Amino acid sequence: xxxxxxxxxxxxxxxxxxxxxxxxxxxxxxxxxxxxxxxxxxxxxxxxxxxxxxxxxxxxxxxxxxxxxxxxxxxxxxxxxxxxxxxxxxxxxxxxxxxxxxxxxxxxxxxxxxxxxxxxxxxxxxxxxxxxxxxxxxxxxxxxxxxxxxxxxxxxxxxxxxxxxxxxxxxxxxxxxxxxxxxxxxxxxxxxxxxxxxxxxxxxxxxxxxxxxxxxxxxxxxxxxxxxxxxxxxxxxxxxxxxxxxxxxxxxxxxxxxxxx
Amino acid sequence: xxxxxxxxxxxxxxxxxxxxxxxxxxxxxxxxxxxxxxxxxxxxxxxxxxxxxxxxxxxxxxxxxxxxxxxxxxxxxxxxxxxxxxxxxxxxxxxxxxxxxxxxxxxxxxxxxxxxxxxxxxxxxxxxxxxxxxxxxxxxxxxxxxxxxxxxxxxxxxxxxxxxxxxxxxxxxxxxxxxxxxxxxxxxxxxxxxxxxxxxxxxxxxxxxxxxxxxxxxxxxxxxxxxxxxxxxxxxxxxxxxxxxxxxxxxxxxxxxxxxxxxxxxx
Numbered sequence: 451x452x453x454x455x456x457x458x459x460x461x462x463x464x465x466x467x468x469x470x471x472x473x474x475x476x477x478x479x480x481x482x483x484x485x486x487x488x489x490x491x492x493x494x495x496x497x498x499x500x501x502x503x504x505x506x507x508x509x510x511x512x513x514x515x516x517x518x519x520x521x522x523x524x525x526x527x528x529x530x531x532x533x534x535x536x537x538x539x540x541x542x543x544x545x546x547x548x549x550x551x552x553x554x555x556x557x558x559x560x561x562x563x564x565x566x567x568x569x570x571x572x573x574x575x576x577x578x579x580x581x582x583x584x585x586x587x588x589x590x591x592x593x594x595x596x597x598x599x600x601x602x603x604x605x606x607x608x609x610x611x612x613x614x615x616x617x618x619x620x621x622x623x624x625x626x627x628x629x630x631x632x633x634x635x636x637x638x639x640x641x642x643x644x645x646x647x648x649x650x651x652x653x654x655x656x657x658x659x660x661x662x663x664x665x666x667x668x669x670x671x672x673x674x675x676x677x678x679x680x681x682x683x684x685x686x687x688x689x690x691x692x693x694x695x696x697x698x699x700x701x702x703x704x705x706x707x708x709x710x711x
Numbered sequence: 712x713x714x715x716x717x718x719x720x721x722x723x724x725x726x727x728x729x730x731x732x733x734x735x736x737x738x739x740x741x742x743x744x745x746x747x748x749x750x751x752x753x754x755x756x757x758x759x760x761x762x763x764x765x766x767x768x769x770x771x772x773x774x775x776x777x778x779x780x781x782x783x784x785x786x787x788x789x790x791x792x793x794x795x796x797x798x799x800x801x802x803x804x805x806x807x808x809x810x811x812x813x814x815x816x817x818x819x820x821x822x823x824x825x826x827x828x829x830x831x832x833x834x835x836x837x838x839x840x841x842x843x844x845x846x847x848x849x850x851x852x853x854x855x856x857x858x859x860x861x862x863x864x865x866x867x868x869x870x871x872x873x874x875x876x877x878x879x880x881x882x883x884x885x886x887x888x889x890x891x892x893x894x895x896x897x898x899x900x901x902x903x904x905x906x907x908x909x910x911x912x913x914x915x916x917x918x919x920x921x922x923x924x925x926x927x928x929x930x931x932x933x934x935x936x937x938x939x940x941x942x943x944x945x946x947x948x949x950x951x952x953x954x955x956x957x958x959x960x961x962x963x964x965x966x967x968x969x970x971x972x973x974x975x976x977x978x
Contacts, residue, residue, distance in 0.1 A: 484892050492905060499766045500758045628735050635743040639750050646753055
């Protein structure tokens with residue numbers, strides 16, 4: 451309950467900070483619409499030559515684009531801004547202030563920075579998702595919807611934990627933000643079903659940089675492609691990474707001596 | 712002339728030192744450069760295989776050749792001035808460059824060339840490493856290979872001048888990101904980065920031919936893949952020469968107007 455109160459407080463602080471720059475809303479809206487336009491145009495060209503792409507229909511790939519935008523929005527909203535600021539604060543020693551606060555430091559660094567304009571991506575992703583689901587029609591039942599929510603949550607936890615583990619490395623290494631950039635370019639590949647990619651790339655996108663669990667797997671759930679094995683692996687990996695990132699965070703924190711002290 | 716030569720040598724040394732210092736960033740940047748064409752290559756190969764092994768005059772192995780060549784052409788013609796120019800203006804760094812007795816574009820050209828000199832061999836290695844994975848087929852037409860090099864050089868020159876000119880939009884607006892994004896979308900579809908141009912709807916192809924986009928990416932690739940007749944190749948080189956001239960004048964006009972309204976921030 452306390453966590454929720456904190457999150458709301460941080461959210462309103464971000465809103466207060468951004469309403470001074472209202473034009474940013476249109477700027478972000480423009481950028482999001484352009485990237486949606488690219489995806490839709492690309493798909494319509496590709497599907498003018500083929501009915502299915504590796505077994506995925508146009509509407510199914512569109513659902514994947516929706517998930518891609520939605521999860522990308524979630525990353526841009528809270529995961530990436532928080533982790534970037536955390537890495538920065540390890541460099542210049544301002545993490546000291548966070549550590550003195552009477553609340554769990556991992557929680558604080560995770561939620562204190564919110565980029566509210568990313569909500570546009572989330573809304574746009576939801577819109578695309580709903581549109582493609584309407585077109586897919588009868589194929590989506592309650593079971594698929596429940597599976598979707600479960601693997602989507604698992605995907606979000608996996609992404610968060612993955613980012614946290616990378617960011618925690620900054621207790622030892624200096625240029626960790628490079629890893630975040632790698633994630634950004636690999637995430638682009640998540641706009642397509644990972645099953646299209648040759649083995650090495652597919653495994654890389656699944657287990658080295660877990661993009662697949664954030665985009666392809668939830669989309670599989672919606673379009674009735676999800677196997678029980680994938681579902682179990684996604685949930686197990688989410689639990690495993692969440693615990694690992696927590697443990698790793700604690701080890702890292704013990705290693706932190708404060709740059710300014 | 713001697714002074715310019717000195718500038719270029721010195722810039723080369725500086726760029727080299729910077730690149731050695733930021734090895735990791737360089738690798739990451741290359742990853743992005745490789746990944747995008749790779750993804751489109753994979754997608755188009757699947758589409759081609761599912762429609763009997765060829766679409767729009769491209770067999771699967773020719774798609775492979777197209778996108779591997781795209782990696783190289785994009786690598787050679789690529790510029791990053793659009794990210795940098797905005798920063799220069801915002802931070803008032805352009806004032807320092809304006810004090811120097813040579814036009815600031817010279818150090819950008821030198822910087823671009825020297826960094827390409829170092830990164831291009833790596834890109835060639837990456838493309839070669841992908842050959843056994845995707846089995847590209849490339850007919851070797853001697854005259855086409857000879858003409859490929861001037862076409863590539865012209866493509867680089869046009870793209871550099873155009874993007875340098877476009878980067879100057881930072882003189883007028885603080886929303887350079889929006890300008891860049893429109894440009895990137897046009898590049899993606901009109902220059903042949905998304906797919907060979909013959910696969911796109913006819914109006915898009917016309918736009919690509921009329922605007923400079925085809926001439927900075929697709930043309931050299933089509934040329935070296937032996938898809939053009941000798942006649943078409945010379946017409947293409949002519950179009951490139953015309954666009955080079957046009958983009959040079961555009962660059963001059965915009966620069967003059969831009970410097971006039973430039974008010975150094977932070978100086």
